[in-house]
């Protein structure tokens with residue numbers, strides 16, 4: 609049992625960071641820069657939690673930010689909870705306003721990501737992702753046995769639930785709070801932030817989507833930012849965007865003045 613829990617916890621942490629640091633803050637928002645090998649390290653950790661093609665993920669996510677909480681948002685709960693949760697993931701093709709060659713040009717140039725995208729055939733790229741994920745667990749089974757393989761598989765499936773849940777919960781205003789006034793419904797939700805390694809500070813993120821940091825107060829624990837900061841200290845980061853170093857303008861402040869920029 610201890611073996612199972614240790615493998616599950618370590619796998620959850622690594623695959624979760626693969627999604628938050630790799631897929632989200634690095635690929636989708638380019639909030640920091642690092643060597644290609646480091647990028648692949650995080651992205652493949654994310655890929656191994658059933659996240660699907662990185663180009664598809666980033667295209668959908670950039671469309672979410674661009675059209676947030678409007679009818680063109682791929683997963684706003686304003687237009688149905690089921691669609692916001694998993695309905696959007698079941699589409700076999702991109703919607704008309706989403707084009708990877710426009711919204712994810714930078715990723716389309718990468719031959720590895722282009723291969724995983726399989727020419728935009730979403731059904732095939734999802735099947736490829738599932739096959740590689742299962743193959744990875746079979747390798748773990750062969751070397752470490754069924755307990756490790758099962759723990760890794762369940763951790764991957766658990767991590768998959770993070771963005772699916774976040775898309776819904778962090779866009780329902782009554783479930784969280786805002787540091788920043790915004791026209792969209794994004795809110796900060798503490799328990800999502802804990803489960804999703806900082807991604808639950810979603811109102812902060814929608815206000816500063818290009819920032820590698822989403823936790824803006826000492827109590828807003830942002831594990832992904834701590835990892836990116838550690839990478840920076842190790843010399844693995846060549847550029848980093850930090851919203852806390854930007855000067856907040858007065859109209860970005862809510863009445864409670866929670867926002868405290870460092871300079």
Ligand SMILES: [Zn+2]
Nearest residue numbers: 672794810814
């Ligand atoms: Zn959002």
Ligand SMILES: [Zn+2]
Nearest residue numbers: 636669813817
């Ligand atoms: Zn984002």
